[in-house]
Structures are given as structure tokens and as C-alpha cells.
Amino acid sequence: EIVLTQSPAxxxxxxxxxxxxxxxxxxxxxxxxxWYQQKPGQAPRLLIYGASSRATxxxxxxSGGGSGTDxxxxxxxxxPEDFAVYYCQQRSIWPLTFxxxxxxxxx
Amino acid sequence: EVQxxxxxxxxxxxxxxxxxxxxxxxxxFSTYVMSWVRQTxxxxxxxVSTINDGGDKIFYSDSVKGRFTISRDNSKNTVYLQMNSLRxxxxxxxxxxxxxxxxxxxxxxxGALVTVSS
Numbered sequence: 731e732i733v734l735t736q737s738p739a740x741x742x743x744x745x746x747x748x749x750x751x752x753x754x755x756x757x758x759x760x761x762x763x764x765w766y767q768q769k770p771g772q773a774p775r776l777l778i779y780g781a782s783s784r785a786t787x788x789x790x791x792x793s794g795g796g797s798g799t800d801x802x803x804x805x806x807x808x809x810p811e812d813f814a815v816y817y818c819q820q821r822s823i824w825p826l827t828f829x830x831x832x833x834x835x836x837x
Numbered sequence: 838e839v840q841x842x843x844x845x846x847x848x849x850x851x852x853x854x855x856x857x858x859x860x861x862x863x864x865x866f867s868t869y870v871m872s873w874v875r876q877t878x879x880x881x882x883x884x885v886s887t888i889n890d891g892g893d894k895i896f897y898s899d900s901v902k903g904r905f906t907i908s909r910d911n912s913k914n915t916v917y918l919q920m921n922s923l924r925x926x927x928x929x930x931x932x933x934x935x936x937x938x939x940x941x942x943x944x945x946x947x948g949a950l951v952t953v954s955s
Contacts, residue, residue: 773946821938821939821941826884826940
């Protein structure tokens with residue numbers, strides 16, 4: 731099973747700042763990685779798939795990068811609605827697995 | 838607009854059974870892979886099971902294999918999760934999800950809470 735480790739666990743930032751989230755895989759997963767955003771009481775929302783492709787309707791302030799074992803999600807300038815928990819997920823090898831999440835909170 | 842509506846959650850005793858349903862609309866259901874994903878406060882998001890468009894290719898996580906059965910009825914635009922021999926650790930919110938490129942999840946339902954407790 732591929733383990734995904736997200737860091738940091740919590741990121742405290744102000745609106746307008748840049749956020750950089752990390753996801754590291756226990757073995758190479760090529761570019762088979764997605765990022766999701768989840769707000770309290772809501773289902774996750776797909777942001778990025780294939781490591782760098784934005785999902786339908788996702789603003790271009792969200793960008794993904796990386797390949798192999800190291801990946802990043804960057805939010806170029808935080809909007810108030812971006813404060814949430816972010817998860818990565820790999821689809822390289824079954825079972826599909828998720829990271830433990832990074833909470834982006836208001837500083 | 839894609840909509841996924843789960844039903845069938847509730848409280849069940851350990852060893853009991855429950856069947857979740859997910860009614861889909863807003864897309865051509867019969868041509869998409871569908872999945873169930875669950876979320877617990879302690880373990881975060883966990884993929885449970887995936888079924889292909891025709892229902893003849895199915896995957897399960899090791900934690901539910903042999904106890905849970907995923908199925909679909911394309912005439913009713915519905916995917917199911919039959920859960921047997923339920924354990925306390927199966928307590929979670931269960932999400933139905935539409936798949937993108939086989940194994941990403943591009944649309945999610947609102948979730949169904951399953952509580953396994955005596």
C-alpha cells in the first residue's frame with residue numbers, strides 16, 4: 731500500500747498570502763495524484779488531478795506540481811473561502827489511498 | 838448538474854447489516870465508474886470500493902473485502918453498498934463518488950452516517 735504523508739499538518743496564513751502544501755508518496759506514483767479541498771460539514775471537492783490538471787470550475791490560483799514521490803499544491807493568493815482542509819490521493823496502485831490532510835487556517 | 842444522493846445510513850449493532858444507496862442524476866450514469874469512500878474523525882478519508890460502468894470489474898479495500906459488496910443498477914441510476922458483519926471501526930460517514938479517469942473522484946454526495954454500536 732502506498733502511504734501519502736502530507737506536511738505541514740497545519741498552515742497558519744493570512745488572506746492574500748501564498749500557501750504551499752506538500753504531499754510525499756512512499757514510492758513513485760508518476761503523476762497519478764489528486765488534491766481535494768474539504769470544508770466543515772461538506773464533502774471533499776476535487777481541485778487537481780494528474781498532479782497538475784485543474785478540475786472543472788477550479789480557479790487558477792490553485793496549481794499543482796511534482797512527479798514521482800514529491801508533490802505540491804500551491805494557492806497563489808489565499809481567499810477567505812480557501813481556508814479548509816486539503817487532502818492528496820494517489821491512483822497509481824490499488825488500494826487507492828489518501829494523505830492525512832493539511833489544515834489551512836487563518837492566522 | 839451532477840447530483841449524488843446517499844440514503845440508508847443509521848445506527849446498527851456490531852455484526853449487523855446495512856445497505857447504502859446512492860441515486861445519481863445529471864450525467865450518463867451507465868458510462869461512469871462509481872465508488873464509495875468513507876471518512877472517520879480518527880482515520881481521515883479511506884477508499885472503500887469501486888465498480889466499473891458495466892458492473893463486472895470491482896475493487897475493495899482489504900478492510901472491507903469479504904464483508905461489503907458494491908453493485909449498481911444502471912436502469913435506476915443507482916449504486917449500492919451492502920455492508921455485512923459490521924464492526925465498530927466501520928463507523929464513518931460514507932460518501933458515494935463519481936469517478937474521473939477510473940480512480941479520481943470528481944463529484945461526491947453529501948454523505949451517509951453509519952454508526953456501529955451496541
